[in-house]
Amino acid sequence: MRKTRADHSHGKPSPGDPPRFLDRAALADRQLAALRRLLDAVVGPNPFWTEKFAAAGLTAADIRTLADLPRLPFTTKTQVAADQAAKPPYGTNLTFPLKRYVRMHQTSGTTGQGMRWLDTPESWDWFVGCWSTIYDVVALKPDDRLYFAFSFGPFIGFWAAFEGAQRRGNFCLAGGGLSSSARLRAMLDNRATALLCTPTYALHLAETAQRESLDLRRSAVRMLIVAGEPGGSVPGVRARLEAAFDARVFDHTGMTETGPLGIECVEAPGCVHLLESEAIVELVDPSADTLLFSPGVPGRDTAPDPIEGELVLTNLGRLGSPLLRYRTGDVVRLRTGRCACGRSLVQMVGGILGRCDDMIIVRGNNVYPAAIDSIVREFDSIAEYRIILDTRAGLTDVTLEIEPVAGAAGAASALADRVAETIKSRLFFHAHVRVAPSGSLPRFEMKARRIVRAPPV
Ligand SMILES: [Zn+2]
Structure with missing residues (x-):
């Protein structure tokens, strides 16, 4: 017996019903009213946005319609992260005193x-x-x-x-x-x-x-x-x-x-x-x-x-x-x-x-290749490495191939375990770590390309 699925009549307007959902013009009116409220609240009290508006030569009053919004430059994750790093621990995107x-x-x-x-x-x-x-x-x-x-x-x-x-x-x-x-x-x-x-x-x-x-x-x-x-x-x-x-x-x-x-x-x-x-x-x-x-x-x-x-x-x-x-x-x-x-x-x-960007999502965690790189670089006995991403099953599986420096091959399996454990404890996901034969991985002189995607089966 099949169970009751989602009720598919829900949400569908019947003929003669008044419209239950806002049309795009009404949505835009609502957005503009909320945007005006937001700008009045943040430009001035919130240092991050006050500076952003000043740098763009804008005041809150300059954004009068939704068409004016693109006058404000974009904000990126890099800018937000830099702000938090410069003003730890929370950065300056705070409209109210911390105690609020x-x-x-x-x-x-x-x-x-x-x-x-x-x-x-x-x-x-x-x-x-x-x-x-x-x-x-x-x-x-x-x-x-x-x-x-x-x-x-x-x-x-x-x-x-x-x-x-x-x-x-x-x-x-x-x-x-x-x-x-x-x-x-x-x-x-x-x-x-x-x-x-x-x-x-x-x-x-x-x-x-x-x-x-x-x-x-x-x-x-x-x-x-x-x-x-x-x-x-x-x-x-x-x-x-x-x-x-x-x-x-x-x-x-x-x-x-x-x-x-x-x-x-x-x-x-x-x-x-x-x-x-x-x-x-x-x-x-x-x-x-x-x-x-x-x-x-x-x-x-x-x-x-x-x-x-x-x-x-x-x-x-x-x-x-x-x-x-x-x-x-x-x-x-x-x-x-x-x-x-x-x-x-x-x-x-x-x-x-x-x-x-190059972010990888593994098991719900956002992982940057640079974070894996910094862990691998802590192990002096690793000469080269590469990251193999396998998304064939629809979700990302990460394999890390490590190539030990000459003379370190004897302890390679213990090394692989230690790398896997470090990734697990710092980045919260399990990577398969395997040892590559000496000299087998590509070397790069310029910008390295250490991420490869598993070929389709
Ligand atoms: Zn829908």
């Missing part, structure tokens, strides 16, 4: 230090509120019971998802600090209907269940909301998860620094809506810096056919530490036009397609 902030979350270490992000009660309230919209888009029902297979550590992850569901009156169960077996039992014993975790971890739970002869298809789980890596929109991964759980997979996209702003539509599988009620979405050509999409900019405010580019976000409700025109580094294909669900929010067709 009640939460800190941080991104995983990339090239060393991760980014720290502070929230005031009001900013966090906005963050949690975004999740309420997310639950609307996936048609969460009042009697859905949510299980969070998440560590509840410093990563922002599903913290706000938990609070958002609880605020709606749903049963919420935290699965931090448990083994996979214990999580499975908790999920089944409590008749959870929704599972929230990374796609990799959902696959792992499915494998564990199979080993323990637990039939997840007969469980109450009817939906998975997965985030942290692109697997939720990767067809092979979705198919495996949907088959293993007999449940619908929803891809959720969000960032510590911008908020939880993307969720796949219940009516349009493969299309991830961006919450334009809470953020202004723009698209830029990453190579030429040409603006491809920006609401309010004539000729750039519509995308009936999907346009590919780098996603740029301005979050409108996180006044304590907002981001304006933030280049996310995510490559997406954006489309406007009313969705099957009735919403006019833009859609990312196929979710996040990749990264503009």
